[in-house]
Amino acid sequence: MIESIAIVGATGAVGRIIRQLLEERDFPYGKITFLASKRSAGTTITFKGEEHEVKLLCPEVFDDIDLAIGSTPDDVAAEFCPWAAERDCVVVDESGYWRMDPKVPLVVPEINPEAAAQHQGIISSPNCSTTQMVLAMKPLHDAGKIRRVIVSTYQATSGAGVQGQADLLDGSRAFLDDHKYDYQAFSHRIAFNLIPQIGSHKEDGYTSEEMKMVYETQKIFGDDSIKVCPTCVRVPVENCHSESMLVETEKKITVEQARELFAATPGIEVVDDLGNGLYPMPSICTGDDRTFIGRIREDLSCDNGLAFWCVSDNLRKGAATNAVQIAELLAT
Numbered sequence: 001m002i003e004s005i006a007i008v009g010a011t012g013a014v015g016r017i018i019r020q021l022l023e024e025r026d027f028p029y030g031k032i033t034f035l036a037s038k039r040s041a042g043t044t045i046t047f048k049g050e051e052h053e054v055k056l057l058c059p060e061v062f063d064d065i066d067l068a069i070g071s072t073p074d075d076v077a078a079e080f081c082p083w084a085a086e087r088d089c090v091v092v093d094e095s096g097y098w099r100m101d102p103k104v105p106l107v108v109p110e111i112n113p114e115a116a117a118q119h120q121g122i123i124s125s126p127n128c129s130t131t132q133m134v135l136a137m138k139p140l141h142d143a144g145k146i147r148r149v150i151v152s153t154y155q156a157t158s159g160a161g162v163q164g165q166a167d168l169l170d171g172s173r174a175f176l177d178d179h180k181y182d183y184q185a186f187s188h189r190i191a192f193n194l195i196p197q198i199g200s201h202k203e204d205g206y207t208s209e210e211m212k213m214v215y216e217t218q219k220i221f222g223d224d225s226i227k228v229c230p231t232c233v234r235v236p237v238e239n240c241h242s243e244s245m246l247v248e249t250e251k252k253i254t255v256e257q258a259r260e261l262f263a264a265t266p267g268i269e270v271v272d273d274l275g276n277g278l279y280p281m282p283s284i285c286t287g288d289d290r291t292f293i294g295r296i297r298e299d300l301s302c303d304n305g306l307a308f309w310c311v312s313d314n315l316r317k318g319a320a321t322n323a324v325q326i327a328e329l330l331a332t
């Protein structure tokens with residue numbers, strides 16, 4: 001059993017769900033510590049019916065902690081993960097900072113659980129838009145080897161944290177009331193709008209969020225030959241990312257085979273009955289740990305192509321659930 005566990009960034013959008021998951025699941029630990037910045041240090045969190053004071057993140061706090069699950073901005077993770085690792089505390093980190101470091105495993109437990117065992121103190125959990133995509137890719141890759149993926153995302157505002165959630169609600173109210181609203185998490189109005197940029201401007205006209213989907217996918221599958229062409233779009237949806245995916249395989253997979261492969265994959269739920277208006281939507285997938293797939297059809301533009309629609313709760317499987325599953329791998 002893990003004696004002492006810490007949740008770093010316990011007050012954030014992902015940290016809140018990690019707390020819920022640790023309450024829901026029978027995760028074995030002796031003592032728990034909640035950490036955040038000076039903004040939240042000193043406030044209290046109710047966990048399993050008991051009040052806990054939020055402590056300030058600092059190096060010494062890891063002296064008697066065995067396992068930390070971190071959900072902080074990248075610059076904070078860059079600093080605190082080494083503090084923990086130097087003190088023999090293993091960190092499962094949600095941030096983007098360590099994911100592509102060759103010494104740091106990037107793990108989705110349904111795909112590469114064995115990678116977690118190679119850790120040197122830090123294990124990364126992927127970007128939320130990557131996690132649901134690679135889960136959907138896994139059975140198709142195993143059956144027919146994926147050559148290429150074209151993916152367009154429709155990403156919820158909760159992907160931008162507590163402030164992103166507030167911006168959608170407060171910005172929408174202000175827009176309807178014809179008031180001015182200063183967006184904090186977004187560089188444009190998100191209420192009644194779409195923003196085709198998530199993250200910063202990177203190489204060749206792609207954004208940082210899009211390049212995460214390319215590189216993280218190749219690292220998780222250990223296969224640089226998989227080509228991914230992403231377009232990431234922020235949409236005025238509170239929670240759950242949706243993705244339109246076109247997947248081209250070396251070996252042909254029919255729609256029926258794909259439906260069976262998805263249905264047999266742990267963590268995937270098929271909802272696919274267009275005639276009766278049944279398909280995954282954020283409104284029905286929120287709060288669920290599964291990745292939902294529907295609208296499965298042949299890609300009319302290529303011989304070995306499949307098109308489908310994939311929805312997952314970005315705060316749960318896209319972040320907190322995946323991190324807690326990694327922690328469970330370490331605890332067993």
Ligand SMILES: NC(=O)c1ccc[n+]([C@@H]2O[C@H](COP(=O)([O-])OP(=O)(O)OC[C@H]3O[C@@H](n4cnc5c(N)ncnc54)[C@H](OP(=O)(O)O)[C@@H]3O)[C@@H](O)[C@H]2O)c1
Nearest residue numbers: 009011012013014036037040071072095128159161162319
């Ligand atoms: N949201 C998603 O869907 C999602 C999915 C996958 C990965 N992630 C990643 O997970 C991380 C957290 O995202 P989030 O959406 O939960 O963000 P968030 O809602 O903004 O929460 C950030 C958390 O980090 C803490 N924090 C900020 N600065 C700190 C500092 N200097 N020292 C200690 N703690 C500090 C905050 O504490 P205070 O209360 O003290 O400010 C808060 O608890 C990010 O790296 C994000 O990219 C997010």
